[in-house]
Amino acid sequence: FRYLHSTGASFVFILTYLHILRGLNYSFSYLPLSWISGLVIFLIFIVTAFMGYVLPWGQMSFWGATVITNLLYFIPGLINWVCGGFIINDPTLKRFFVLHFIFPFVALAIVFIHIFFLHIQGSTNPLGYDTPLKIPF
Numbered sequence: 536f537r538y539l540h541s542t543g544a545s546f547v548f549i550l551t552y553l554h555i556l557r558g559l560n561y562s563f564s565y566l567p568l569s570w571i572s573g574l575v576i577f578l579i580f581i582v583t584a585f586m587g588y589v590l591p592w593g594q595m596s597f598w599g600a601t602v603i604t605n606l607l608y609f610i611p612g613l614i615n616w617v618c619g620g621f622i623i624n625d626p627t628l629k630r631f632f633v634l635h636f637i638f639p640f641v642a643l644a645i646v647f648i649h650i651f652f653l654h655i656q657g658s659t660n661p662l663g664y665d666t667p668l669k670i671p672f
Contacts, residue, residue: 544584551577566656572649579642586635590628
C-alpha cells in the first residue's frame with residue numbers, strides 16, 4: 536500500500552503540472568481568482584507531500600527533517616506550534632501525520648472554490664470567443 540500511495544501521489548503531481556501547463560497554453564492568467572486558488576491548491580499539495588516525506592516510512596532522515604523544518608524559524612512561534620520544538624521526535628511525527636491526513640481534504644475544499652471561480656468567470660470558452668454561452672453554477 537505504501538508504494539501505491541507514493542506512486543499515486545507522484546501521478547497527481549504529473550496531472551497537476553499538465554493542468555498548469557494547459558492553463559498557461561490557453562492564457563487563463565487573465566482569471567486571477569482562479570489562478571490564485573489553483574496556486575493555493577498546488578502549495579497545499581507540496582506541503583502534504585513534504586509531510587508524508589518526513590514520516591518514518593518516507594525517505595527523509597530525522598536530521599534532514601529537522602534542518603528543513605527549522606527553516607520555519609523566521610516566523611516567531613510557528614516552529615513550536617507546527618513541529619513542537621526544534622527537534623523531530625514522536626510528537627512532531629504525530630502532528631505531521633495528522634496534517635498529512637487533513638491537507639488533502641483542505642485541498643479538495645479549495646478545488647470546489649477553484650471550480651466555482653471558473654464557472655463564474657465563464658471558463659467554458661478557453662479560446663476567448665465572444666459567446667453568451669456560460670454554464671450556470
